[in-house]
Amino acid sequence: MADGILTLSDNTFEEEVKTADVPVLVDFWAEWCGPCKMIGPLLEEIAVEHIGRLRIAKLNVDENLETARRFEVMSIPTMILFKDGDVRLRIVGAKGKGQLLQELQAFL
């Protein structure tokens, strides 16, 4: 996976998201999803530009359906922002970089 992006699984999700000292934006995605692939590079850019302020993580729903179910993800891409382990923001569907940053701004 690209620099600065964390790969999560059903097994590591809890630990990584709960213990993070900065907000974590989890991108629920899958290989077959065109719009997920469109935002991949944008999330990599956002990760690099916000090192130390925001962590970006990816969770493949195909391999980790349990976590996707737990957070009621029924559409991908869905991005959920966790702060101190709690859900703070939910973004459904692919968006441009400007719009993503605007939605995330309050948490950065």
Added chain:
Amino acid sequence: MVIVGSGPAGLTAAIYTARANLHPLVIEGEPSSDSDQPGGQLMLTTEVENYPGFEDGIMGPELMARFRGQAARFGAGYLTAKASRVDFSARPFGIWVGDPETPEPTYRARSVIVATGARSLMLGLPSEARLLGHGVSTCATCDGFFFRGQHIAVVGGGDSAMEEAIFLTKFGERVTVIHRRKELRASKIMQDRAFRNPRIDFMWDAQVSDVLGERSVEGVRIKNVATAEESTLPVTGLFVAIGHAPNTDLFRGQLDMDENGYLVTHGGARTNVEGVFACGDVQDHVYRQAVTAAGSGCMAAIDAERWLDATSDS
């Protein structure tokens, strides 16, 4: 030369204008799950079976990646952004990206090719918007997976609706097509495939009046348009494929449109403004195929090239 849009029409225009050394800049749009994303509507599809040259079919996103790479090879430039405003009243034409209130345009171009395509229409119900991402989906290929073993509804009667319904039978235990007429609009081959599929059933003369559910979709309320009778269909997923609208808001008041907002072209790909050309679904509500869009993109490129040659002072 600026090309607005990056589906089969815009990228074919890019291939031709780049090969003609016109150095096109493609303003390709922004990521989205339901409208004018880079690569166009094919980015939300799976297998394209009818694009000539691919006898075994090709995945929509893969086909568009090839179009994009082919134009890049000849020097086309790309900007992943949306055009926010155009001014076709002054020459060279002005194109804005980002804040449309900025006095100076972001780009100026002697010629512009408009290939902004069309987007899928939604039902427009408040409950539909509220449950988007919670059972209501704009992208069957993205979200079908979440409805494994469940009962899914598809609204619509055209080729897109049949395609989605057939695709969704890979996941859903049962798929009900809800259509407001007594017969389908879809092509014969798609109708046959849908009718033959044992997991697909049909509700005729039926209109969705509400999407039910608090946290996620639990059913749809249906009104029979012939008898006015109401009923509830218990489904957990709702996919809407009721038709398309052209992405032409940007050009209102500047380019001629028909009563549905599609751009009007004449003598090939010409619009009412000399030097502005249009191609693909933004000006075609009849054929709407990848190959016809690509063909019209080629026409727009050739028309633009000839127009630039004829009006060039040098």
